[in-house]
Amino acid sequence: MNMTGGHFQRFIEQARERRELVVQPRMGFGGLAPMRAGLAAVAGLPCATIGTITLDSYTRVGDYQSALQCLNSDSPLNGFPIISHPLEAVRGMLDGLYGPSFPIQIRHGTAQPQNVFKRLAALGLDATEGGPVSYCMPYSRLPLARAVEAWAESCQLLADATAHGHIESFGGCLLGQLCPPSMLVAMTLLEALFFRQHGIRSVSLSYAQGTSMAQDFGALQALRELAADYLDGAHWHVVVYSYMGVFPTTGHGARRLIYDSARLTQAAGCERLIVKTVAESRQIPSVADNLEALTMAAEVAAGNALVVDPASDGYRQEVLFEARQLVESVLDLHPDIGVALLQAFARGRLDIPYCLHPDNPGRATTRIDDHGALRWGNVGGLPLPQSCGLSSIGPGISSSELFQMLHYTVTRYDQPLH
Amino acid sequence: MKGSQHCLIATVESDSHMWNLVYLQLWLAEHGFNVKNLGSCTPVEVVLATLELRRTQLLVVSSVNGHGHFQGLELIRQVRQQHPDLPCVIGGKLTTSEDQTRAVRQELLAAGFNEVFIGPDAIEDFENYLNTLERTKPALVLGTGTAPCWT
Numbered sequence: 001m002n003m004t005g006g007h008f009q010r011f012i013e014q015a016r017e018r019r020e021l022v023v024q025p026r027m028g029f030g031g032l033a034p035m036r037a038g039l040a041a042v043a044g045l046p047c048a049t050i051g052t053i054t055l056d057s058y059t060r061v062g063d064y065q066s067a068l069q070c071l072n073s074d075s076p077l078n079g080f081p082i083i084s085h086p087l088e089a090v091r092g093m094l095d096g097l098y099g100p101s102f103p104i105q106i107r108h109g110t111a112q113p114q115n116v117f118k119r120l121a122a123l124g125l126d127a128t129e130g131g132p133v134s135y136c137m138p139y140s141r142l143p144l145a146r147a148v149e150a151w152a153e154s155c156q157l158l159a160d161a162t163a164h165g166h167i168e169s170f171g172g173c174l175l176g177q178l179c180p181p182s183m184l185v186a187m188t189l190l191e192a193l194f195f196r197q198h199g200i201r202s203v204s205l206s207y208a209q210g211t212s213m214a215q216d217f218g219a220l221q222a223l224r225e226l227a228a229d230y231l232d233g234a235h236w237h238v239v240v241y242s243y244m245g246v247f248p249t250t251g252h253g254a255r256r257l258i259y260d261s262a263r264l265t266q267a268a269g270c271e272r273l274i275v276k277t278v279a280e281s282r283q284i285p286s287v288a289d290n291l292e293a294l295t296m297a298a299e300v301a302a303g304n305a306l307v308v309d310p311a312s313d314g315y316r317q318e319v320l321f322e323a324r325q326l327v328e329s330v331l332d333l334h335p336d337i338g339v340a341l342l343q344a345f346a347r348g349r350l351d352i353p354y355c356l357h358p359d360n361p362g363r364a365t366t367r368i369d370d371h372g373a374l375r376w377g378n379v380g381g382l383p384l385p386q387s388c389g390l391s392s393i394g395p396g397i398s399s400s401e402l403f404q405m406l407h408y409t410v411t412r413y414d415q416p417l418h
Numbered sequence: 419m420k421g422s423q424h425c426l427i428a429t430v431e432s433d434s435h436m437w438n439l440v441y442l443q444l445w446l447a448e449h450g451f452n453v454k455n456l457g458s459c460t461p462v463e464v465v466l467a468t469l470e471l472r473r474t475q476l477l478v479v480s481s482v483n484g485h486g487h488f489q490g491l492e493l494i495r496q497v498r499q500q501h502p503d504l505p506c507v508i509g510g511k512l513t514t515s516e517d518q519t520r521a522v523r524q525e526l527l528a529a530g531f532n533e534v535f536i537g538p539d540a541i542e543d544f545e546n547y548l549n550t551l552e553r554t555k556p557a558l559v560l561g562t563g564t565a566p567c568w569t
């Protein structure tokens with residue numbers, strides 16, 4: 001066993017040896033006491049859990065003042081303001097919780113994360129999440145060039161602070177829904193290569209559950225094959241996200257969707273799952289919501305394996321082809337991956353469907369096909385054959401068509417049980 | 419007034435969610451508006467500057483990340499200093515819980531929003547509100563106005 005990593009990496013490796021899925025919430029509260037209580041409750045679960053501190057969105061955009069005002073006026077925050085709380089207070093919050101048996105990851109959605117990384121280093125934490133594209137395009141209006149610079153600097157900061165820094169790319173999520181899997185797979189690989197170019201030795205690749213189990217299984221197989229090729233020699237593992245788009249509103253719908261994400265992750269041999277909760281469609285989940293969802297996911301993963309749909313191999317081949325095509329066409333542009341990413345967006349070789357960020361080309365679109373799989377509607381300027389798209393010149397999308405696609409999963413899972 | 423009415427879509431500065439903005443853009447264009455969508459994490463100054471530059475008959479603020487109440491108050495106070503009569507509405511998931519969002523509705527209205535649209539009927543209520551606005555309906559609603567054409 002490789003025992004050279006930090007808490008985060010070692011925990012994943014040990015669970016992998018036991019063939020146990022690691023489950024992790026997306027949890028963050030404004031105050032120190034609720035944040036500690038949430039972490040402690042997750043640490044106390046009998047399954048293999050990693051703790052999460054999700055930052056609030058004032059901190060994400062660098063507005064530490066508003067976060068402080070909310071703390072002082074008892075206004076609720078949508079996450080933990082790690083910079084607005086005094087450093088010593090955050091140390092105290094982590095004291096006795098964080099350690100080899102309970103690693104903690106900071107999840108933050110910050111395009112310019114230097115201050116967050118400095119905090120992380122000062123607290124002795126070793127794991128975080130993001131990427132120059134995936135924490136810029138979906139999370140800010142900052143020019144991509146500035147996010148690339150900021151992320152290069154931040155990786156270096158973490159690499160200098162600890163030999164064991166781990167970064168998970170959020171490239172497998174992007175806008176959370178309606179993105180063909182090949183783009184998610186390509187983006188997470190490119191960001192992992194970017195991290196490596198800037199001194200990070202331990203990375204995770206991400207993938208968000210989509211609209212078809214067969215397609216998702218195929219895509220995860222493709223992702224693992226490509227990761228083995230491109231990241232040879234580095235520590236890597238794959239993290240799956242329970243569905244990141246519009247969530248079912250019924251208890252049974254939400255639970256079945258979380259259940260499926262756990263079966264998928266386990267069947268595809270992936271190491272970690274970020275678990276959503278039944279509160280997702282409505283509001284910030286409570287600690288109890290999180291505990292229920294984590295427990296269910298761990299139980300499902302320990303149970304009977306998913307019977308793999310034979311159609312998944314076609315999807316595997318398709319994602320392998322498209323993702324490799326996207327990755328190669330970006331890497332061809334420049335040896336510095338940050339520069340290559342910028343040029344790729346400028347030329348339309350990368351394009352995130354429906355993303356409003358000013359640096360996104362905005363030509364590529366997505367459709368859901370008759371089998372429930374995510375497909376390119378229009379491939380725009382992507383380096384893919386026109387035949388990968390369903391409608392290279394079609395009519396514009398209407399609000400009700402978009403609404404239907406956004407609610408495809410809700411409609412399926414909220415159906416009454418027979 | 420001739421031609422279609424101009425509408426501005428914005429969110430609050432900490433909110434990066436954009437599916438709500440994309441959806442509202444398409445929906446408002448289909449309802450005959452000439453729409454400008456300022457995109458996610460809209461700074462207050464960008465909203466004010468756009469209102470100066472561009473004839474606008476309706477400001478639509480959409481936020482779902484839970485900070486729409488706190489930052490929406492700030493936004494409307496500044497907008498009202500310059501534009502006391504402009505129809506301004508806000509909607510979405512405005513705090514971090516459904517109960518709280520219902521509780522802050524009145525405060526947002528008092529601060530200057532003409533309407534606050536929350537909960538499952540938000541879009542239907544918004545449609546009814548639009549019908550109460552004094553509007554010259556365009557003769558024909560063609561396609562999606564100035565919305566980019568996602569084909």
Ligand code: B12
Nearest residue numbers: 057176246247280283433434436437480484509510514544
């Ligand atoms: C997709 C998604 C994301 C994507 C967004 C990608 C992007 N850039 O757009 C990602 C993964 C990046 C993301 C990030 C975050 N998210 Co988010 N996200 C969602 C999710 C799953 C779906 C949202 C969606 O696509 N909706 C589709 C659109 C069409 O629907 P809608 O937004 O609800 O809007 C409808 C109505 O609300 C209404 N409406 C909205 N605005 C207006 C305005 C007017 C005038 C009117 C009339 C109507 C109206 O009409 C719309 C059409 O029906 C929701 C949960 C859910 N709904 O299932 C959480 C959710 C919105 N996110 C949430 C949060 C907190 C965050 C984060 C802060 C991370 C975190 N702590 O969990 C970050 C935010 C970063 C930031 N700076 O803001 C919370 C908000 C909590 C709350 N308000 O109580 C939610 C509810 C999840 C949860 N339960 O915790 N998210």
